[in-house]
Amino acid sequence: MAGMTMKGAEVIAAMKEKMFRDVTELKSQGIEPVMHIIRVGARPDDLAYERGARKRMESVGIRLDVTELPEDISQQDFVTAFRRINDDPDVHGIMLFRPLPPALDEEEIAGMINPVKDVDCMSPVNIARVFSGDSGGHAPCTAEAVMEMLDFYGIELSGKRVTVVGRSMVVGKPLAMMLLKKNATVTMCHTRTKDLPGACRQAEVIAAAAGRAGMITADMVSEGAVVADVGINVNEEGKLCGDVDFPGVSEKAAAISPVPGGVGGVTTSVLAAHVVRAAQILAKQDAAAQ
Numbered sequence: 001m002a003g004m005t006m007k008g009a010e011v012i013a014a015m016k017e018k019m020f021r022d023v024t025e026l027k028s029q030g031i032e033p034v035m036h037i038i039r040v041g042a043r044p045d046d047l048a049y050e051r052g053a054r055k056r057m058e059s060v061g062i063r064l065d066v067t068e069l070p071e072d073i074s075q076q077d078f079v080t081a082f083r084r085i086n087d088d089p090d091v092h093g094i095m096l097f098r099p100l101p102p103a104l105d106e107e108e109i110a111g112m113i114n115p116v117k118d119v120d121c122m123s124p125v126n127i128a129r130v131f132s133g134d135s136g137g138h139a140p141c142t143a144e145a146v147m148e149m150l151d152f153y154g155i156e157l158s159g160k161r162v163t164v165v166g167r168s169m170v171v172g173k174p175l176a177m178m179l180l181k182k183n184a185t186v187t188m189c190h191t192r193t194k195d196l197p198g199a200c201r202q203a204e205v206i207a208a209a210a211g212r213a214g215m216i217t218a219d220m221v222s223e224g225a226v227v228a229d230v231g232i233n234v235n236e237e238g239k240l241c242g243d244v245d246f247p248g249v250s251e252k253a254a255a256i257s258p259v260p261g262g263v264g265g266v267t268t269s270v271l272a273a274h275v276v277r278a279a280q281i282l283a284k285q286d287a288a289a290q
């Protein structure tokens with residue numbers, strides 16, 4: 001029997017209302033929340049995210065600006081461009097699409113970014129907060145989107161066996177920490193894992209964030225498991241697809257999120273919520289400094 005589809009749209013609708021109210025409140029104080037995306041080159045997954053972000057920001061009244069930089073930019077020019085955006089008092093949220101071209105050093109930027117404006121958690125300050133379980137900073141949007149989705153659909157995590165496939169700093173690692181905070185028993189899998197099918201089969205919840213199309217197949221999923229597909233891959237036809245073989249796995253899973261239409265859209269909502277929170281915090285800091 002096919003399981004429930006965890007649709008991003010329902011989660012997004014629930015988050016949108018509060019966000020819209022908060023933006024209206026900020027605007028009544030004369031503050032227009034502004035998100036600034038920095039994109040180096042034009043990778044298809046970056047463009048998909050940008051498209052989604054633009055739609056979401058516009059729908060709640062946040063302005064989105066994009067700086068596109070050439071793929072062969074020097075580290076020095078990159079840092080100069082970044083500093084200007086970071087220091088701009090009219091910018092509340094900043095996100096730099098990752099991974100960067102190998103010639104650019106992300107660490108230097110991560111150390112510079114104002115942690116309040118760091119809406120997708122690249123600053124060591126915000127990373128430390130996620131790992132210590134302090135909710136005062138911004139967590140990586142995609143990891144938080146998985147948590148929002150599981151929470152919205154009432155998926156219990158306490159004491160549950162959760163397998164995370166993928167160990168990136170934007171999804172796998174922070175997601176594991178957020179799941180631990182909810183008292184899940186977390187197993188991390190990656191490219192060197194010996195028995196990935198076994199680690200997935202023993203899981204009550206699977207979060208697939210490996211970045212390989214169709215790698216989670218029906219034989220790897222237990223009857224009644226919950227599967228969150230975090231993969232954003234582009235197939236041969238240029239279409240977006242996840243890490244999970246949806247038709248096969250949906251026959252066994254109790255609940256499963258699709259791609260597109262699942263976690264990706266929630267990611268942009270979390271991003272928008274972070275921009276709103278950043279604008280609120282910066283306004284308070286401004287008021288205190290007067």
Ligand SMILES: Nc1nc(=O)c2c([nH]1)NC[C@@H]1CN(c3ccc(C(=O)N[C@@H](CCC(=O)O)C(=O)O)cc3)C=[N+]21
Binds near residue numbers: 098267
């Ligand atoms: N620092 C950083 N953090 C990221 O989280 C990050 C990144 N860099 N680089 C690029 C990838 C890709 N990514 C997507 C997120 C949402 C959609 C999204 O909204 N997808 C819609 C479809 C959008 C469309 O096709 O128009 C959906 O799945 O329904 C897509 C892609 C985040 N990434």
